[in-house]
Amino acid sequence: MTITHQDELEGLKHIGHIVANTMQAMAKAMEPGMTTRELDEIGRSLMEREGAASAPEATYDFPGATCISVNEEIAHGIPGDRVLAAGDLVNIDVSASKNGYFADTGASFRLAPPAPARVPPELDQLCRDGRRAMQIGIAEVGSGKPLAGIGKAIGRFASKRGYTLIQNLASHGVGRALHEYPEEIATWPSRDRRQIHKGLVLTVEPFLSRGGVLATDGDDDWTLYSHPRAPVVQYEHTVVATDRGPIIVTLPG
Numbered sequence: 001m002t003i004t005h006q007d008e009l010e011g012l013k014h015i016g017h018i019v020a021n022t023m024q025a026m027a028k029a030m031e032p033g034m035t036t037r038e039l040d041e042i043g044r045s046l047m048e049r050e051g052a053a054s055a056p057e058a059t060y061d062f063p064g065a066t067c068i069s070v071n072e073e074i075a076h077g078i079p080g081d082r083v084l085a086a087g088d089l090v091n092i093d094v095s096a097s098k099n100g101y102f103a104d105t106g107a108s109f110r111l112a113p114p115a116p117a118r119v120p121p122e123l124d125q126l127c128r129d130g131r132r133a134m135q136i137g138i139a140e141v142g143s144g145k146p147l148a149g150i151g152k153a154i155g156r157f158a159s160k161r162g163y164t165l166i167q168n169l170a171s172h173g174v175g176r177a178l179h180e181y182p183e184e185i186a187t188w189p190s191r192d193r194r195q196i197h198k199g200l201v202l203t204v205e206p207f208l209s210r211g212g213v214l215a216t217d218g219d220d221d222w223t224l225y226s227h228p229r230a231p232v233v234q235y236e237h238t239v240v241a242t243d244r245g246p247i248i249v250t251l252p253g
Contacts, residue, residue, distance in 0.1 A: 001173065001174065001175020001176045001180065001200075001201040002175075002197065002198075002199040002200055002201070003175075003199035003200075003201060003240055004199060008101075009240065009247070009249075011098075011099055011100070011101040012101050012103060012175060012201065012238070012240065012249045013249045014098065014099075014101070015052060015096060015097060015098045015099075015101045015102065015103040015249075016103040016105070016238055016248075016249030016250040016251065017250075017251065017252065017253050018046075018047065018050045018052045018096060018098065018103075019047075019052075019094045019095060019096050019103050019104065019105045019250055020094075020105055020250045020251055020252040020253070021046070021252045021253070022043050022046045022047055022066075022094050022096070023043075023066075023092050023094040023105055023106070023107060024252050025042065025043075025046055026039055026042055026043045026046075026066070026092050026094070027092060027107070027109050029042050030084055030090065030109070030111060031084070031111070032084055032085055032086045032111065033083060033084070034083070034084050035079075035080070035081055035082060035083055035084070036068040036070065036077070036078075036079040036080055036081075036082045036084065037064075037079045037080050037081065039068055039079065039084070039092075040064050040065050040066050040068060040079030041065075041079075043065050043066040043092075043094060044065035044066075047065065047094075047096050050098070051098055052096040052097065052098040053096060053097050053098070054066065054095070054096055055095040055096050055097050055102055055104070055178040056095060056178065058097065059177070059178045059179075060178075062076075062078075062222065063078050063079075063222070064078055064079040065079075066079065066092060066093060066094050067091075067092075067093040067094075067106075068090065068091070068092055068093075069090070069091040069093070069223070069224075070082060070084065070088050070089070070090050070091075071088055071089050072225055072226070072229060073091075073218075073223050073224070073225060074091070074166065074169075074207065074212070074215060074224050074225060074226050074232040074234070075091070075093070075169060075207070075215060075223075075224040075234065076093075076222045076223055076224050077091070077222075077223050078220060078222050078223060084111055085111070086111060086112065086113035087110070087111060087112075087113045088110075088111040089108060089109075089110060089111075089123060089127075089231060089233070090108065090109050090110075090111055091106060091107070091108045091109075091233070091234055092106060092107060092108075092109065093105075093106035093234070093236070094106065095174075095178055097178075100176065101175065101176070102174050102175060102176065102177060102178050103174065103238045103249055103250050104174050104178065104203050104205075104236060104238050104250070105236050105237055105238060105250035106205060106234055106235065106236035107131070107234075107235050107236070108127055108130060108233035108234055108235065109127070110123060110124060110127060122210070123231060126163075126208065126209075126210060126231055126233050127233050129157075129161060129163065129208060130206070130208040130233035130234065130235050131235045132157070133154050133157055133158060133163075133187075133206045133208050133235070134204055134205065134206055134235035134236065134237065136153050136154055136157050137150045137151075137153060137154045137171075137187055137204040137206055138204045138237060138239055138246050138248065139153070139245075139246070140152075140153050141196060141202070141204065141239050141241050141245065141246035142196065142241055142242065142243070142244075142245045142246065143196065143197065143198040143241055143242060143243045144195060144196065144197075144198075145195065145196045145241075146192070146193075146194070146195055146196070147182065147185055147186075147192045147194045147195065147196055148186065148189075148190050148191065148192040148193070148194075150171070150185065150186070150187060150204060151185075151186040151187050151188045151189050151190050151192075152189050152190075154187050154188065154206045155188050155189040158188075158206075158208060163208050163209060163210065164208075164209045164210070164211055164212055164213050164230075165187060165188040165206060165207060165208060165209065165213070166207035166209060166212055166213065166214060166215050166226065166232060167186075167188045167213055167214060168214050168215055169205075169207050169215050169224070169234075170183075170184045170185050170186055170187065171185035171186075171187055171202060171203045171204050171205050171236075172184070172185060172202065172203055173185075173200070173201065173202050174201055174202060174203055174238055175201035182194055182200075182202065185202060185203075187204070187205065187206035187207070188206075196241045197241070198241060198242065198243060199240065199241065199242070200240070200241045201238065201239070201240050201241075201249075202238070202239060202241070203236055203237065203238050203239070204236065204237055204239060205234055205235065205236030205237075206234070206235070207232050207233070207234045208232070208233050208234075209226060209230050209231060209232040209233075210230050210231050211226075211228055211229075211230030211231075212226030212227065212228060212229070212230040212231075212232050213227065213228070214226075214227045215227070236250075237249075237250045237251075238250045
């Protein structure tokens, strides 16, 4: 989608607030002993209360309102009977539509164990650096800038700190549909020659890892895993390119 009027931006911000608020509420509510289905139902209830519809469910008949991926699962995890445990690494990905506008956001969270148990510090650092990688990518969004600049900046950050990036899960255009032009926006170094034009709506969502380089299919046609197996975090915002840089629309509020 390309924004051309203020009312379009307001429509995107509205659904952006809804998905951001939903994700944050789910993260706050999750606790050991809860199933991922129970966590998903919290998200569904919040979106329905705001008049929003789950985008993956409506678009792809995904078997859940949100994607919840735990530990070895890195994306598109199906909500179900899996019980969350203290210390789990949980990714919550929320995308929805309202009044013809779509927004997409996601983040990884550590489900902290009770004191005095210790969480492996390297996983907490991975979460912090994953969020930073997303922010570095977002900073490269602006009118006339190269799309490849996003992945180049993220790749430089990851390489400097000894991380890898999942290189077949890309960012994408969004706005009037969950996935639209431009598809396959690399969040790793690439030779993409496309440019970002004014008003372009896109996601920025790097998958930062301690060894993983590809996402591979599981047995359920949805859930993706890291290859080689390694911890992976994902952070995602929907942004709009302007002459003054990016506008993040998936902020809570």
